[in-house]
Amino acid sequence: MQVNATPNRRLVVGISGASGVAYGIRLLQVLRQIEVESHLVMSKSAQVTLAHESSYSVADVKALASVSYANTDIGAAISSGSFPALGMVVAPCSIRTLSEVATGVTSSLLSRAADVTLKERRRLVLMVRETPLHLGHIRSMASATEAGAIIYPPVPAFYANPQTIEEMIDHSIGRVLDLFGLETSLVRRWGT
Structure with missing residues (x-):
């Protein structure tokens, strides 16, 4: 894939340390399939989670992206508002x-890139993975939403009658990409 895509064919992908690393992996796979340039940053916690939840290595996941960055590389292209992209x-x-993200107090490239996405x-889209939620979590979601983020917990859509975990993941990823106007064949639409 050519790196230097137009901004409408470029997406920043962050994978943080919550359970559900399969969502990030599948997102990178789908972006490659639909020829969208992906710029990946993974937190250290994500790398630990990856080892527990997947047979993929960190190198395998990075290889799925068009470009990958170290989470400590605060000077990376995706840390600047001058880096054009659809979003993150x-x-x-x-x-x-x-x-x-909710507070604007960033400590890594991942959160800095998210903050830059909002300021621009x-x-x-934040695929928040945590339950149950306490009031601090809910307030953080509200603050992030007020700043312009979309909170998208990966909740399965059972109307699509999924038969496998992969189908549930695909549906969530397809719906997330819908938010960017990126069409995939992953979503079984209601009423169709």
Whole structure:
């Protein structure tokens, strides 16, 4: 895939340390299939979670992306508002990352890239993975939403009658990409 895509064919992908790393992996796979340039940043916690939830190595996940960055590389292209992109998806999104986005107090490239996405008024989708929620979590979700983020917990849609976990993941990823106007064949639409 050519790196230097137009902004409408470029998406930043963050994978944080919440359970559900399969969402981030599948998002990268689908972006490659639909020829959207992906710019990946993974937190250290995501790398630990990856080892527990997947047979993929960190190198395997990075290889799925068009470009990948170290989470400590605060000077990376995606840390600047001058880097054009459709927006960013954090899949999955930990409560820590959510909280940093909600407050604008960033400590890593992942949260900085999310913050930049909001300040540039681009679409930011946070696939928050945590339950049950306490009031602090809910307030962080409200603050992030007020700043312009979209909170998208990966809740399965059973009307699609999924038969496998992969089908549930695909449906969620397809619906997230709908938010960017990126069409896939992953979503079984209601009434069709």
